[in-house]
Amino acid sequence: MASISLRAAQKSYGDAAPVIRDVNLSIGEHEFCVFLGPSGCGKSTLLRVIAGLEDLSAGDLLIGDKRMNDVPSAQRSVAMVFQSYALFPHMTVFENMSFGLTLAKLPKAEIEQKVREAARALQLEDLLQRKPKELSGGQRQRVAIGRAIVRRPGVFLFDEPLSNLDATLRSQTRIEIARLHRQFEQASVVYVTHDQVEAMTLADRIVLLHAGADTARFGSVAQVGTPMELYHQPRNRFVAGFIGSPRMNFIAAQVASVEEARITVRLPATGETLQVAAVGAGIQPGQELTLGVRPEHMDLADTGSPGITREVVLVERLGEQTYVHLDQPGGLPLVAKAPGNAQVGRGDRLRFGIAPDNAYLFDGDGITLARPQGHNACTGHVPHAAAA
Incomplete structure (x- = not known):
């Protein structure tokens, strides 16, 4: 059993800007925590710090109650x-899975038992005498997972383990990892990915890291929470x-009026007005903001709410749903989600309703000023550990 704590953790290489910047985080026992973010944000580096493959430049790492900054990787469980x-x-598969146990000089009978238990959980029992070249990509990844399982550590670390698999295998292996986590007893899992589908479906909590042009925030934690909270x-x-x-779609907007529980905004590019259900504390008429609305909240059938009218520039038909790309003057195309059988085509001019309860507002620094009031309470498992 092991919890993980990072306190003011920072990692730099030479005189360059920090790759990891002032990370404070607590991961509880048996928690499935996913480090998520775009390429280059430092999520793999943070994982390697926990593994002992990288040293912290500043701050502390604790596993359980023990400070690990100077503890070799092999002694970190x-x-x-x-x-x-x-x-x-x-x-062979058996030899790969048992290699660490053999180095630890465990009795042969114990090694045999642990490997066969892991093979049974991973559906590898019939493959134990094969070599890696005789396995598919998904089977090789399961062997790599099995090699970790047999050690029965306090912490499992996964560094983008599904990136080399095709879409079908990614889905299957993701389900297997989720199932295995329930069998890991009290072991914690830290999983790195840039794929938000993996993060949303696997995580108890997501740690989203900053990246991009904002060097003052690069490598810092943007937000920690359950998938639905984020x-x-x-x-x-x-x-x-x-x-x-x-x-999410983003549209330049200007505040037209502020009422007790509703804000009216005007879209300068088109002159259209929309409403946001929110308390207007600190928001002033004339203020320039960014309106945010998710594709599923742009409703082709909603004729009662204020809305926007745009020309269709692209239609993506995916069977169950259709994504409609709409022209946006002075910005990236907007995307609306429509039913799979929606009768729309390129060049059509369509109106999409946007209910006040489904809109967000962001200030000039990108801070959320208003969000849908119906989503304050999130559902799902919330581990006892929280970000420090």
Whole structure:
């Protein structure tokens, strides 16, 4: 059993700007925590710090109640699954899975028992005498996971383990990892990915890291919370735009009026007006803001709410749903989600209603000023540990 704590953690290489910046985080026992963010945000570096493959430049790392800054990786009770599998090609599946136990000089009977238990959980029992070249990509990844399981560590670390698999195998292996986590007894899991679908479906909590042009925030934590908290209650525009597929639509807006529980905004590019159900504390008429609305909240059938009218520039038909890309003067095309059988085509001019309860407002610094009031309470498992 092991919890993980990072206190003012920072990692730099030479005189360059920090890759990890002032991270404070607590991960509880048996929690499935996902480090999420765009490429280059420092999530893999943070994982390697926990594994002991990288040293912190400042701050502290604790596993359980023990400070780990100077503890070698082999003594940290962690097991890591890499993106590249890292299997020995000349060894069988059994030999790969038992390698660490053999080095630890465990009795042969104990090694046999642990490997066969892990193989049974991973559906590898019939493959134990094969070599990696005789396995599919999904089977190789399961062997890499099995090699970690047999050690029965306090912490499992996964570094983008599904990146090399095709879409079908990613889905299957994701389900297997979720199932295995329930069998890990009290072990914690830290999982790195840039794929928000993996994060949303696996995580008890997501740690979303900043990246991009804002060097003052690069490598810092943008938000920590359950998947639904980040989806419904983003703290800023970065979180709102990263969580959700397709991403949230952003439209330049100006405050027209502020009422007790409703704000009316005008879209300067088109002159259209929309309403946002929100308390207007600190929001003033004439203030320039950004309106945010998710594709599923742009409703082709809603004729009662204020809305926007745009020309269709692209239609993506995916069977169950259709994504309609709309022209936006002076900005990126907007995306609306419509039913799979929606009768729309390129060049059509359509109106989409936007209910006041489904709109967000962000200030010039990207901070969330208003969000849908119906999503303040999130559902789902919320672990006892919280961000420090």
